[in-house]
Amino acid sequence: TVGAVALDSDGHLAAATSTGGLTGKQWGRIGDSPLIGAGTYARDGDCAVSATGTGEYFIRDSAGRQVCDRVRWNHQDIEAAAHDTIMSIGSIGGDGGLIAMDANGKPAFAINDVGMYRGAVSSDSPVIRTAIYGDE
Amino acid sequence: QKHWSLAIHGGAGVIDRGDLTPAKDAAYRAGLAEALAAGQAVLDTGGTALDAVEATLKPLEDNPLFNAGKGAAIAADGNVYLDAAIMDGGTMKAGAVAALTRTKNPILAARAVMDKTHHVFLAGEGADAFAKSQGLAQVDPSYFHTPEREQMLVDWKKDHQAMINPTHMYG
Numbered sequence: 001t002v003g004a005v006a007l008d009s010d011g012h013l014a015a016a017t018s019t020g021g022l023t024g025k026q027w028g029r030i031g032d033s034p035l036i037g038a039g040t041y042a043r044d045g046d047c048a049v050s051a052t053g054t055g056e057y058f059i060r061d062s063a064g065r066q067v068c069d070r071v072r073w074n075h076q077d078i079e080a081a082a083h084d085t086i087m088s089i090g091s092i093g094g095d096g097g098l099i100a101m102d103a104n105g106k107p108a109f110a111i112n113d114v115g116m117y118r119g120a121v122s123s124d125s126p127v128i129r130t131a132i133y134g135d136e
Numbered sequence: 137q138k139h140w141s142l143a144i145h146g147g148a149g150v151i152d153r154g155d156l157t158p159a160k161d162a163a164y165r166a167g168l169a170e171a172l173a174a175g176q177a178v179l180d181t182g183g184t185a186l187d188a189v190e191a192t193l194k195p196l197e198d199n200p201l202f203n204a205g206k207g208a209a210i211a212a213d214g215n216v217y218l219d220a221a222i223m224d225g226g227t228m229k230a231g232a233v234a235a236l237t238r239t240k241n242p243i244l245a246a247r248a249v250m251d252k253t254h255h256v257f258l259a260g261e262g263a264d265a266f267a268k269s270q271g272l273a274q275v276d277p278s279y280f281h282t283p284e285r286e287q288m289l290v291d292w293k294k295d296h297q298a299m300i301n302p303t304h305m306y307g
Binding site for chain 2: 001002003004005006007008009010012013014015016017018019020021022023024025026027028029030031033034035036039040041042043044046048050052053095096097098099101104105106107109111113114115116117118119120121122123124126128130132133
């Protein structure tokens with residue numbers, strides 16, 4: 001699964017996700033990626049989210065919407081909201097990760113697996129950064 | 137210059153340092169960097185976040201290393217079914233597609249659902265037909281298959297054959 005979140009110079013957020021799902025998935029099975037509020041979500045002023053992992057758990061826990069609600073209603077910063085959401089998913093048996101971005105363009109990466117292919121760039125840090133392993 | 141920001145993921149899992157050769161490690165990082173550069177080009181010239189996330193995902197869908205578009209995971213029946221979604225935080229508009237089998241870039245189809253219909257989510261043959269009607273590139277389903285993903289399905293079947301064929305349930 002691949003995904004992106006962005007803040008533009010007018011202060012608008014957006015999110016996108018694309019996937020083939022799981023190897024050996026049952027035909028007809030749909031994961032969280034195309035479900036708005038689960039694998040993909042964006043709301044100006046709060047956050048944008050794209051998730052990757054065992055989709056059924058991200059659907060049950062409304063992962064994308066949950067991150068943004070944690071920001072809006074719990075007043076958590078984006079890192080705490082992303083971390084607590086992925087831990088919540090882990091607590092019900094789900095594995096994976098997500099990327100999130102707050103209204104100021106601060107990115108957060110949260111995983112409960114060993115690694116996640118990821119990267120970031122911004123007007124403040126125009127040199128592209130990439131990472132794969134959990135300790136990077 | 138006003139502030140902008142972009143972040144991406146290319147999938148998660150049990151990725152240890154010993155799992156990837158230096159060449160594979162470099163190839164994944166190059167793929168991520170190419171995608172980020174595509175989104176950066178949009179945002180750096182005043183483009184929208186919506187256009188940036190779309191531009192970022194297209195090269196990842198075209199890169200066979202990642203599980204989306206070409207190189208996507210293969211389902212139990214041997215076919216590739218592709219899903220994608222996009223959402224605009226400013227307008228709360230969204231578009232999504234599922235179970236595409238012929239549309240080369242699912243993220244473009246999701247964007248078209250958002251921009252060109254009053255729906256949010258189209259699936260299956262209707263979604264492919266809609267994408268085609270919008271002029272989006274269509275490919276033979278074999279385009280999405282790669283040897284690596286074929287092997288992953290073979291490996292998966294070794295572990296799950298008993299579930300597929302009940303006559304093997306007891307060994």
